[in-house]
Amino acid sequence: MTQDKPAAQPGAEHRKKRHLGGDLIIPVAGLVFTVYYFSTILDSPWTAQVSAFFVGTILIVLTVIFLTKAAIELRRGDADLHAGAIAEPANLAGTRLILLALTIGYIFVIQFTGFTLTTFIFMTAAMGLLTRGKRMGFVVMLSALVSVAGWALFIYAFKTRFPVGPFERLMDFLV
Amino acid sequence: MEFDPALFIGLIARAFSFWWIILPAIVLGLIVGAVPGFSAANTIIILLPLTLALDPETGLVFMVALYASSRMGAGIPAILVNIPGTAGAAATPLDGYPMTQQGRAHQALAISFVSSVAGGLLTTVMALLALPWLSKVANYLHSVEMIVVMLFGISLIASIAARDTLKGLIAGFFGLMVGLIGADVIYATPRGTMGFLELYDRVPLIPALVGLFAVSEAFVIIERQSIVTDAGRAQYDQSGWPETWEGVRIALSKWWHIIWTSIIGLIIGVVPGAGASIASFVAYQQSKTYSKTPQLYGTGHVEGLVAPESANNGVTSGTLIPLLVIGIPGGATAAIMLVVLQYHGVTIGPALFITSPYLAYGPFAAMAVTYFLMIPFIMPLARYMSKVTVVSTNYMAPLIISFTLVGAFVARGYVFDMYLALVFGLIGYVARKTGYHVAAILIGVILGPLLETYFLRAMKMSQGDLMVLFSSKLGNLLWVALFVSIAMPYFIDWKRARQKQEAPAE
Numbered sequence: 001m002t003q004d005k006p007a008a009q010p011g012a013e014h015r016k017k018r019h020l021g022g023d024l025i026i027p028v029a030g031l032v033f034t035v036y037y038f039s040t041i042l043d044s045p046w047t048a049q050v051s052a053f054f055v056g057t058i059l060i061v062l063t064v065i066f067l068t069k070a071a072i073e074l075r076r077g078d079a080d081l082h083a084g085a086i087a088e089p090a091n092l093a094g095t096r097l098i099l100l101a102l103t104i105g106y107i108f109v110i111q112f113t114g115f116t117l118t119t120f121i122f123m124t125a126a127m128g129l130l131t132r133g134k135r136m137g138f139v140v141m142l143s144a145l146v147s148v149a150g151w152a153l154f155i156y157a158f159k160t161r162f163p164v165g166p167f168e169r170l171m172d173f174l175v
Numbered sequence: 176m177e178f179d180p181a182l183f184i185g186l187i188a189r190a191f192s193f194w195w196i197i198l199p200a201i202v203l204g205l206i207v208g209a210v211p212g213f214s215a216a217n218t219i220i221i222l223l224p225l226t227l228a229l230d231p232e233t234g235l236v237f238m239v240a241l242y243a244s245s246r247m248g249a250g251i252p253a254i255l256v257n258i259p260g261t262a263g264a265a266a267t268p269l270d271g272y273p274m275t276q277q278g279r280a281h282q283a284l285a286i287s288f289v290s291s292v293a294g295g296l297l298t299t300v301m302a303l304l305a306l307p308w309l310s311k312v313a314n315y316l317h318s319v320e321m322i323v324v325m326l327f328g329i330s331l332i333a334s335i336a337a338r339d340t341l342k343g344l345i346a347g348f349f350g351l352m353v354g355l356i357g358a359d360v361i362y363a364t365p366r367g368t369m370g371f372l373e374l375y376d377r378v379p380l381i382p383a384l385v386g387l388f389a390v391s392e393a394f395v396i397i398e399r400q401s402i403v404t405d406a407g408r409a410q411y412d413q414s415g416w417p418e419t420w421e422g423v424r425i426a427l428s429k430w431w432h433i434i435w436t437s438i439i440g441l442i443i444g445v446v447p448g449a450g451a452s453i454a455s456f457v458a459y460q461q462s463k464t465y466s467k468t469p470q471l472y473g474t475g476h477v478e479g480l481v482a483p484e485s486a487n488n489g490v491t492s493g494t495l496i497p498l499l500v501i502g503i504p505g506g507a508t509a510a511i512m513l514v515v516l517q518y519h520g521v522t523i524g525p526a527l528f529i530t531s532p533y534l535a536y537g538p539f540a541a542m543a544v545t546y547f548l549m550i551p552f553i554m555p556l557a558r559y560m561s562k563v564t565v566v567s568t569n570y571m572a573p574l575i576i577s578f579t580l581v582g583a584f585v586a587r588g589y590v591f592d593m594y595l596a597l598v599f600g601l602i603g604y605v606a607r608k609t610g611y612h613v614a615a616i617l618i619g620v621i622l623g624p625l626l627e628t629y630f631l632r633a634m635k636m637s638q639g640d641l642m643v644l645f646s647s648k649l650g651n652l653l654w655v656a657l658f659v660s661i662a663m664p665y666f667i668d669w670k671r672a673r674q675k676q677e678a679p680a681e
Contacts (some may be wrong), residue, residue, distance in 0.1 A: 022609045023342075026602070030349040037352060037367035048359035048366060050634055051627040055355060059348040066341055085608040089398060096394060103390075103576055107593040110581075119577045126573035130397060146574060150581075161588050162581055 017077070019084030020070050027063040034059050095129060102126050114165020115155065120147040182532060183303065186540035189533060193236045196229075197545055200240035201552060207241075208248020208260045219511045231519040232534055235512065236541040239495070242508045243545045246451070246491050247291040247553070250484055254283045255563050256402060256575065258389045262380070262621055263451025263487045265388075265614040266459045270472065270479030275402060277475050280564045281415075285422025286477060287484045288553040293430070294437030294485030295492070296546040301441060302492040303539040306500065306528075316446055318633040319644055323653035324446070325622045325629070328453040330661050331460050332615045339610060340665070346606060346615035353378055353616075354623015360631065373591040382583040382592045383620045386599025387606070387613040389579035393572040394604050402564040402571070419554065425477055432478055433485045436462055440486035444493015451487040452618055458486030460660075488546075495538050499523060512538075 034056040041049045073079040087093055106122040113121075123143035128136060154160040155168060156175065162168075190197075219226065219238050226234040249260030254271035267287065274283035316324065329351065333343025356367040357377035368374040396402060426433070436458040443454035462482035463472045472479045498509040516523060527535040563571075583596035603613045637643030645651055 022605065025605050026342075026349060026609065026611050027345050029602075030345060030352065033349075033367070034352055036369075037355070040366050040368075041364070044359065044364040044366070045362050046639070047361045047631055047634075048364040050639075051630040052352075052355050052366065054630060055348060055351045055623070055626070059345070059352055062341065062345050062348060066345060069341075086605060092398060095397070099394065099397070099572070099576075103580070103597060106577065107580065107590065107597065110584075110593070111590045115581055119581075122577055123573045126576070127570055130569035130572060131567075142570065150578065154581075161585055163584060163590070 018073065018079040019082040020073065020079045021081045022084040022086040024067075024070060024081075025086075027066050030059055031063045098129055099126060102129070110163045110165075112165065114168045115162040116147045116151045116167040117165055118163075119150060120144055123147065182536070186303075186533065186536050187543065190236065190537065190540035190544040193233065193541060193544075194548065196233055196237045197240040197541065197548055200237050201244040201545060201549055204241040204244025204246075205248040205251075205552070205556070208245030209251045219508060226515050227518055231516060231521055232537055234515055234519075235534070235538055238508070238512050238515065239538045239541045240545040243295060243488070243491050243542050244549060246295070246488055247288065247549065249487075250287045250291065251284065251556070254287055254480075255280060256396075256571070257392050258575070258579070259384070261451075262384055262617060263455060263490065264483070265452055265617060266455040266483035267480065267487075269459065269483070270474070270476050273473070273475035274480065275564050279418070279475065281418045282422035282425070283475075283480060284556070285419045285554070286426040286480050288556075289423050289426035290429075290433050290481045290484040291488045292546045292549055292553070293426075293433045294440065295488035296543055297434060298437045298441040298489040299492040299539050299543040299546065301438070302496055303536060303543070306496060306536075306539075315649060317647070318629040318636070319647050319650040320653060321446075321629040322626060322633060322644065323650055323657060324453075325626045327653060327657045327660065328456065328622060329615070329619060330657055331453075332456045332612070332618050334460070334660065334663070340661070342609075342611045343615050344661075346611040346613075347619045350616040350619015350621075351623045351626060352619075353383075354620040355627055357624075360628065371591065373587075373589055373595075377624055378620055379583075379587060379592055379595070380621060381586045382596035383599050383617060385579045385583045386596040386601075387603040387617050389575050390596060390600025391603025391607055391613060393575040393579075394600065395607055396568045397572050399568055401567055423554075426481060429478060429481050432462065432481050436482040437485040437489035440489025441493045443486075444490035445496050451490040452621060454490045454493075455483035455487045456614075456618070458482040492539060492542055495542075499527065499535055499538065 037052055038056060041052055070079065074081070102122060102125055106118060109121075110118040120143050123146060124140055127139040127143065131139060151162075151168065151171065155162050155164075156171070219241060226237060229237065245261070246263060249264035250267045250271070251260065253259040253264040253267035254275055257268045257272040259265050259267060271283050271287060274280065329347035330344065333347045334340050352367075354377070356374050358365050358368075358375045363375075365375055439458045439461060440451070440454040443457060444451070459472075459479060459482045462478050463469045466472070466478055468476070468478075494509045495512075498513055513523065521527070521531070521534065580593045580596055583592045584590065586592070602616065605611075606613050606616060633643050634641075637646075645654065
């Protein structure tokens with residue numbers, strides 16, 4: 001059941017390279033963090049140092065092995081430093097960044113405007129972004145329903161400690 | 176502490192008489208278990224005024240029922256949306272989520288429920304019968320052995336969860352390093368806190384869980400229309416009650432698998448601090464090792480779902496054993512139970528089994544009854560909760576982000592914890608996209624402080640001599656097992672590569 005190999009095409013020597021850029025983020029972040037961590041314990045008593053040096057040394061050794069393997073692949077031409085899967089699919093990169101910005105905004109604003117109002121605004125904006133503005137009436141209704149249901153279940157029924165704002169204070173006064 | 180059949184029957188009958196407190200606890204437990212950030216421990220803390228107002232036995236039955244049902248609830252989002260409700264369910268999505276993507280969510284939930292109930296029920300009865308012997312397991316594990324057990328846990332997760340063992344180990348040790356952030360336990364020296372006062376008391380676990388699993392997943396799922404793949408959607412549309420009952424049948428046909436993986440959970444649960452997260456990964460790894468079809472693990476394999484769910488429910492009864500026998504809680508929820516019992520003036524220890532047998536054995540009987548009473552609740556849940564998997568991700572992603580981020584806020588009431596969850600979310604996003612499994616990082620964060628505690632204790636006892644790590648026979652045996660578990664994947668890869676090289680020549 002052997003098949004004849006197809007004839008070599010022009011440019012076939014350009015094998016598909018592995019994109020290592022994304023793969024390097026966590027080891028490099030781990031390495032940088034470990035070095036920073038060590039810098040914070042240099043003048044500390046040994047009890048504060050010993051387990052960090054134990055764990056940190058193993059992490060550094062593992063990272064060095066990983067980086068060495070990556071360097072060998074790069075040198076052989078089997079890999080490049082492109083970001084790879086992290087930035088894929090390219091057509092969603094902008095949407096993802098806007099969603100991230102909305103999330104940061106949500107966390108920043110929630111301490112002033114409380115859970116219900118902020119969740120309503122965030123969900124309307126984020127769902128509007130992801131649906132590209134389609135069915136906005138439904139999006140607004142769904143966001144309102146979910147936010148109020150969240151308030152009723154967690155804040156009113158379970159008395160959970162959620163961020164409080166004008167809506168929660170008003171409902172606390174009314175109900 | 177000898178077994179008496181009359182006492183056993185009496186205990187079960189008495190536990191049934193608490194149905195009025197067990198049923199609401201089951202409903203509450205299933206809800207809080209399913210919502211990341213709302214653990215059973217937090218809920219019991221919130222409801223402390225209620226449990227303290229009840230008499231000790233009723234309060235204990237309520238806490239036990241809530242604990243057992245929350246353990247099962249944690250598997251629901253793990254299967255449906257790849258977000259474990261608690262760290263104990265971190266191994267559940269490995270095969271549960273691929274089943275959902277294939278449109279088999281009903282079946283996966285039914286398998287998870289049957290495994291959880293059967294595993295929980297079985298280990299609870301076993302714990303009841305073998306209490307005197309199981310309580311001794313914890314006595315054999317001292318600081319040195321616990322250090323190796325934890326490193327063993329990290330290496331297991333690294334080899335199971337990540338596609339590349341080296342990446343898994345880097346993720347696990349990165350998690351351990353993050354888990355060491357905070358003030359040191361003796362001199363309170365701040366370490367690696369980046370100047371944030373909120374990190375002096377260690378990295379809080381709920382923001383880590385929420386970020387690594389939920390926030391990162393939300394940023395990934397927007398690439399698809401729904402959680403179920405297009406091919407899986409056709410399967411989902413055709414499935415109904417028959418698929419749910421088929422799931423029950425499949426799970427029951429794996430009865431032997433349920434038995435031995437839940438026993439793994441029970442034994443690990445007895446070890447204080449080890450917990451459900453380690454137990455579920457150990458059970459998963461053992462299940463894969465002895466399986467006839469190890470290559471199917473991670474693709475939606477039934478045994479890969481049965482093992483962690485049986486094991487993490489086995490842990491539930493295991494954690495109560497050291498609590499009631501020697502007064503050492505096996506986990507956070509057990510620790511809160513200890514506080515409640517002490518508030519009522521109950522002295523924990525072997526004497527409790529003689530002076531108040533109903534109070535000492537009662538939690539196990541209550542747990543068995545809880546698992547029994549859960550059955551009518553959970554099957555309709557399997558049928559209707561799976562509908563979430565066909566909801567558009569355009570609506571699911573913002574919902575996941577907002578509700579889980581607020582869940583990160585709840586535990587301590589700091590907005591900082593929401594930002595922390597977002598940072599973990601970004602780490603989780605990179606990890607998911609590049610093959611460093613988020614579970615390995617999370618388990619590292621959980622085990623970091625525990626590892627430090629045991630490491631410091633060992634160093635103190637040996638006056639700083641590192642050779643103490645190799646001073647015990649059991650510890651040395653565990654070291655060998657640890658190195659074998661790390662070396663084994665490389666050995667298997669090498670063997671496979673050699674077989675491939677030899678194959679064309681044949």
